[in-house]
Amino acid sequence: NDTITIKGKRFIILKMIGCGGSSKVYQVLDHKNQLFAVKYVNLEEADAQMVESYKNEIQHLNHLQLYSDQIIKLYDYEITNSYIYMLMECGNLDLNTWLRNRKTVTPLDRKFYWKNMLEAVHTIHSHGIIHSDLKPANFVLVNGSVKLIDFGIANTIQPDVTSIMKNSQVGTLSYMPPEAIKDTSSQPGQSRSKICTKGDVWSLGCILYCMTYGKTPFQSITNQIAKLHAIIDTSHPIEFPDISEKDLLDVLKSCLVRNPRERISLKELLDHPYLQHSP
Numbered sequence: 055n056d057t058i059t060i061k062g063k064r065f066i067i068l069k070m071i072g073c074g075g076s077s078k079v080y081q082v083l084d085h086k087n088q089l090f091a092v093k094y095v096n097l098e099e100a101d102a103q104m105v106e107s108y109k110n111e112i113q114h115l116n117h118l119q120l121y122s123d124q125i126i127k128l129y130d131y132e133i134t135n136s137y138i139y140m141l142m143e144c145g146n147l148d149l150n151t152w153l154r155n156r157k158t159v160t161p162l163d164r165k166f167y168w169k170n171m172l173e174a175v176h177t178i179h180s181h182g183i184i185h186s187d188l189k190p191a192n193f194v195l196v197n198g199s200v201k202l203i204d205f206g207i208a209n210t211i212q213p214d215v216t217s218i219m220k221n222s223q224v225g226t227l228s229y230m231p232p233e234a235i236k237d238t239s240s241q242p243g244q245s246r247s248k249i250c251t252k253g254d255v256w257s258l259g260c261i262l263y264c265m266t267y268g269k270t271p272f273q274s275i276t277n278q279i280a281k282l283h284a285i286i287d288t289s290h291p292i293e294f295p296d297i298s299e300k301d302l303l304d305v306l307k308s309c310l311v312r313n314p315r316e317r318i319s320l321k322e323l324l325d326h327p328y329l330q331h332s333p
């Protein structure tokens with residue numbers, strides 16, 4: 055069995071969980087047979103800006119450990135000129151795979167996971183971090199609760215076609231907020247201007263929509279250009295089939311408002327009746 059050594063501690067690789075571009079995530083065991091996830095990043099091809107973005111993500115992840123259990127645990131990390139190893143808590147499954155495998159979500163699971171996701175994103179927002187690319191693959195299930203595994207700071211290196219990050223949803227448009235598509239202020243090639251926290255609310259709304267209706271709001275539009283147009287087109291109504299949980303319906307309609315100024319805020323979502331009582 056292959057092993058990885060981080061800060062002098064040896065880990066046995068059980069399997070590769072995902073790989074994309076120059077990063078890989080492994081499931082490993084330590085000498086006490088404790089399970090961990092190790093994220094490996096090869097820095098050989100990375101330019102200074104990429105290295106900086108990775109270091110920035112690690113500093114924030116390390117700092118935010120203290121503020122919420124819904125942020126994945128980072129136990130240790132090792133950064134050299136040629137690689138990064140991050141020793142983290144291992145989830146049972148990522149939310150994207152979990153959602154794909156089981157179309158129906160119980161009202162209890164959905165409400166609990168929603169609470170977890172809101173807490174995680176509220177934590178990064180209160181530290182000035184806007185993810186701006188939230189999707190189910192950014193969350194993992196750990197013993198029944200949902201945790202955020204990345205903050206969208208490190209450039210998700212565009213994987214070369216051969217090694218698309220397994221079920222990583224890199225590049226999906228389904229969760230993209232209208233203002234990010236219309237955002238004319240960021241010139242092509244410059245980093246996405248992270249306009250404001252409301253973009254993350256839209257993406258979270260798309261995840262909750264998927265947990266409610268089994269699909270994302272614009273999933274039926276397969277042509278990517280047509281999908282982008284539908285997302286920004288206020289005359290393209292988003293369907294909200296009637297459901298028994300009226301509070302949930304209100305949350306969905308309040309998150310999926312195209313005008314970010316009229317969209318509900320994360321703070322208001324945390325105080326919303328949908329979260330006040332168990333289903």
Ligand SMILES: Cn1cc(Nc2nc(NC3CCCCC3)c3c(C#N)c[nH]c3n2)cn1
Binds near residue numbers: 144
């Ligand atoms: C499919 N699957 C996922 C797990 N658990 C898991 N996946 C992680 N990343 C996955 C990489 C591929 C895309 C989906 C996320 C991380 C992680 C980071 N980064 C830190 N802890 C983790 N735990 C078990 N099965």
